[in-house]
Amino acid sequence: MKSKNTSLTLINLLILAIGLTLLGAEGRMIDLGEISLLALVVFMVIVALIRIADVELPQGDRVTLDAAIIVATALLFPQPAVLIIAAGGIIIAEVSRDQSSGFKNILLPVAQRSIIIYVASLWMGGRYVNASDPDLALNLLGWDLLLALAMCITFFVLEIAFDQFSMSQRRSLPFVPAFLGSLTLIGPIYFSLASIGVLMSIMYPSMELWGVFLFGLPLVVVHYSFELVLNIKNTYRHTISALTRAIQVEDYHQRSHSERVADLSIDIGRELGFHGERLESLGYAALLHDIGKLGLDVDSFDALLDSTRVVDGIAPHAQIGAEILEQVEFLKQFADIVRKHHFPYEGASDTDQRHPVEARIIALANYFDQLTQTTLAERRLSPNQAVAKIKKEALKFDPKVIRALINVLKRQQRLVVTTW
Numbered sequence: 001m002k003s004k005n006t007s008l009t010l011i012n013l014l015i016l017a018i019g020l021t022l023l024g025a026e027g028r029m030i031d032l033g034e035i036s037l038l039a040l041v042v043f044m045v046i047v048a049l050i051r052i053a054d055v056e057l058p059q060g061d062r063v064t065l066d067a068a069i070i071v072a073t074a075l076l077f078p079q080p081a082v083l084i085i086a087a088g089g090i091i092i093a094e095v096s097r098d099q100s101s102g103f104k105n106i107l108l109p110v111a112q113r114s115i116i117i118y119v120a121s122l123w124m125g126g127r128y129v130n131a132s133d134p135d136l137a138l139n140l141l142g143w144d145l146l147l148a149l150a151m152c153i154t155f156f157v158l159e160i161a162f163d164q165f166s167m168s169q170r171r172s173l174p175f176v177p178a179f180l181g182s183l184t185l186i187g188p189i190y191f192s193l194a195s196i197g198v199l200m201s202i203m204y205p206s207m208e209l210w211g212v213f214l215f216g217l218p219l220v221v222v223h224y225s226f227e228l229v230l231n232i233k234n235t236y237r238h239t240i241s242a243l244t245r246a247i248q249v250e251d252y253h254q255r256s257h258s259e260r261v262a263d264l265s266i267d268i269g270r271e272l273g274f275h276g277e278r279l280e281s282l283g284y285a286a287l288l289h290d291i292g293k294l295g296l297d298v299d300s301f302d303a304l305l306d307s308t309r310v311v312d313g314i315a316p317h318a319q320i321g322a323e324i325l326e327q328v329e330f331l332k333q334f335a336d337i338v339r340k341h342h343f344p345y346e347g348a349s350d351t352d353q354r355h356p357v358e359a360r361i362i363a364l365a366n367y368f369d370q371l372t373q374t375t376l377a378e379r380r381l382s383p384n385q386a387v388a389k390i391k392k393e394a395l396k397f398d399p400k401v402i403r404a405l406i407n408v409l410k411r412q413q414r415l416v417v418t419t420w
Contacts, residue, residue: 008169012108015162019111022118023083030080034132040085042209043073046216047089052097053223065223067159067190070117071152071197072212075138076130076204079121086113112162120155123147129201140202148201152194160186172411173267177275184276192222236284236330244287246294257369262286264365264408265358271404272357282358285334289341289362292321318342337362345398360398364390364405367397383414 032040050066066089073082087110094106124147127138138144160182168175196218203211244258265286269279322339325331340359371386381389387406394402409415 008166011169015115016107016111019114020107023087023110023114026080026083026118027087028080030084031078035077035081035130039209040081042212043069043085044088044092046212047085048092048096050219051089051093065189065193065219065226067156068193068196068200068219068222069212070113071155071194072200072204074117074121074124074151074155075128075140075148075198075201077128078126078131079118082117082121083114086110086117116155116158116162119158120151123151123154130205140198145198148198149194152190152197156187156190156194157183159190172413174270177270177273177279181275181279189222189226192218196222240284240287240331243291243294257373258287258290260369260373261289261362261365264368264405265361267408267412268361268365268401268404269358271407272361272400278358281334282337282361284331285337285341285358286362286365288321288325288331288334289338289366290317290321291324291338292317292319294324341366345396357398357401360401361404364397364401368405383409384416387415 047066047069050069051064054064069089070082070086073085077085090110090113091106094109124138127136127144129138129140131137138147140148161179164179164182165175167173168178200211203214207214262283266279266283269282274282318339318341322335325335325338337356337358340355341362343355343359343363345355345360345363368386368390371381371389372383374380387409390397390402390405406415
């Protein structure tokens with residue numbers, strides 16, 4: 001863990017050095033004859049206000065919609081002015097939010113944004129819409145629009161990549177699935193922001209600052225729509241969590257079992273390349289995998305039969321759970337996974353609809369949690385012992401899922417290095 005933190009610190013220092021060097025070198029070249037001081041301040045304040053009203057994502061990170069303004073300024077003004085506007089907006093926002101903000105909250109975001117702007121602006125070749133020199137003027141009503149679109153794509157891809165790299169390092173997650181998942185979630189939002197930024201830059205020469213305020217209204221709509229979508233997702237998640245807690249009330253031995261299985265299933269899914277809605281669905285299905293036990297007295301004869309009887313590979317509580325989920329519109333998509341999470345592996349292929357990969361992941365995560373978290377201390381295994389036992393019973397589980405589990409445990413430093 002110490003070496004990982006050291007590596008992340010060194011990477012952040014490198015980003016800081018490059019970003020601040022670019023900002024300093026380009027910032028010294030700013031010419032107030034190319035952009036009025038009023039416009040510089042107005043854009044800077046707008047960036048700060050939008051950053052303060054950021055939106056929290058389900059995984060805990062936050063996304064800001066100031067990218068539309070930065071895109072507009074990158075098309076409108078020379079690069080030094082854009083860098084100053086972006087850096088000033090970030091500093092004002094972070095200091096306003098927390099006056100004790102330090103390196104992590106101010107300088108690192110400034111450095112990252114400076115690198116992103118510099119690289120994305122290379123597409124423009126030093127040209128911009130508001131240039132007084134006709135040779136440097138950018139015409140977004142012609143073929144130059146393709147350059148603007150390339151700049152927008154580069155900007156947003158780098159923005160997401162920086163954010164997800166930092167998150168993947170902090171949480172010991174594989175970078176590619178985290179990046180693709182964020183791209184899927186935030187991509188449509190960034191497309192809207194790019195459209196607003198391009199339109200703002202087209203209208204600015206005729207409307208000047210009035211155009212900025214006019215196109216601020218669509219930003220409010222995008223912000224509200226994004227929050228609405230996230231609130232709906234939060235409602236789904238809270239509903240599922242409530243159902244999970246109901247299971248745990250019935251059986252105190254199951255306390256936090258479903259949450260642990262869900263967390264481990266998501267980690268294994270990421271290791272296997274899951275992202276976006278597929279990863280989200282895996283997490284929900286894992287949370288609900290034992291919902292068929294709801295209302296079942298753990299000391300009853302029926303419970304004993306349920307724990308020992310599997311018909312055609314389907315445990316009774318799994319079948320009951322699937323039937324419960326099929327009655328709820330937004331949960332029925334998880335029913336087949338829950339139904340088959342005790343299904344025998346028997347060499348199923350990745351495309352085998354009879355035995356979804358998600359069900360195989362939950363089966364292994366569930367078994368691993370039972371081995372390592374049992375309430376009987378004398379039967380509780382360490383992660384290494386649990387993996388050794390799983391290897392002995394390897395024919396019951398998908399080998400790819402076992403390898404993914406081992407890689408996850410290694411990354412989380414819960415497992416002494418082992419081979420498979």
